[in-house]
Amino acid sequence: MNPAFSVIFLTTLLGAGQGVFLALFVIEARAAAGLLTAPSVMFYWMGSAIALALLAAGLLASFLHLGHPERAWRAAAMWRTSWLSREVIVLPAFMVAVAGYGWAHWQGLPGTLWLGAAGAAICLGLFLCTAMIYACIKFLQEWATPLTLVNFVVLGCASGVTLATALAAVLDEAITGITGAWAIALTCTGLLTRAASLWRNARLKPRSSLQTAIGVKHPRIVQKAQGFMGGSFNTREFFHDRTPGALRAVKWVFLACAFVIPVLLLAAGLATAVPVLLALACAVQFGGLIAERWFFFAQANHPQNLYYQAVS
């Protein structure tokens, strides 16, 4: 697939926003259980505002993907069959929940924990919808695995909790230690789950071949003409036109920037109590996740590419 930056930003920004919100909710739940000292009210509403901003930016990015954004409201219609339609419904619901959660904290209303629990449930639903958009296409074999869902959840939470850690370092230093520990744990988990999907995809056997594509049983089939000399939608949308070497380079870049460097920066930031290091960890990790999502799309090999191998 040719990675579209609109979708790359959509999925990474949503993941980060969801991670921030889940961090807020878990902190509140643990504080309510007496497991940690409750952070200030400002931490909650600032965190909610940041989560909401990330979600809104993701929503904006999704509009840039559409040919007819003015008709986007129609996308809520087919929720019975389409994961994309479900996401279109769940995302605004989640944004309302996050806004309500932040507002309730701002106003000092009671019952924020229950509001947070509802928001967390919607948040997990949003993770499911976003990941299943990709995982449900069974012939995109690189995506059609439960690891896609696992990675969307873990990487989203890792980036969000890293951001929450940077926020805590500025607003509420008392909880920086615990959120930082979560961020490191989630990032390390993300490295394991993403490495698992890399390992799986490196060993995939494509089920479709030129033989099944045109129905001729012969071991040697070569395309001589794809039917046109210039490009078409099929050659633009499904080929990234990068060398295997470039793809490998992006892989190592995202493994370093999304996982290894943020963990080192987080550890250094927590040890030295320098908020700048935590903010840097956050920025490097987000950049790394952009590269990770680019690679996620570029690595998916669409079976339609079998029909577009030679110009003439």
Place this chain on the structure above:
Amino acid sequence: MTQLALVIDLNVCVGCHACVTSCKEWNTSGAAGFMSDDNPYDRDPTGTFFNRVQTFEVGEFPNTQTVHFPKSCLHCEDPPCVPVCPTGASYKRPEDGIVLVDYDKCIGCKYCSWACPYGVREIDEHQKVMKKCTLCVDRIYDTKLPTAERKPACVMACPTNARLYGDIHDPESVVSKAIRENAGYALMPEWGTQPANHYLPRRKTEMRIHEDELERADNPLKIDGRLPKPGIKDPSLDDVTSW
């Protein structure tokens, strides 16, 4: 239940692209609007097409076969592109099984093209909606046309009659018979899409001559072989000559 479909005979297709041009001509002139092109007479021409003819070489020189392979929407009986559409713009007509796009509902998210393993959906770069073969739905039901012309434009254009059109759920239709009698097959059966369009395989044209066609089989005792050759002056059956 009706399932209209094309059956494409790869043994007959000569790769002339007449189906491609007639498809474009008919569909760019229709009520649904034009199919946009960019740089049609310039470098890197590109445009929206419903139908393509591709060419494959099978085997190794000198034992090769050139296979011309027309490819358009297969109107799958279980189309993976339809359920993923968030707006319902992409749909399969229950009455005749044609998979269509409602251009007024399409938001241009391209998700259906990702969900088609055959790559037969193309976005129109100017109208920003997804387009695909309609099986000339605006031709085949047009009562103003003579009955014989109520067929997709590509079928009408094919000079070698490589494209057959009909209802594959009707066992007596020309397409069902062709699939049944000439080993029609579906593309990429591994994904369970059940394409309605079928392809007829290449068939090698061979002259088969059996022994009994060279030597009389109804002469088991070889009697005519043992008969003495009649003399040149002897009367024959027609009294003209003996050989």
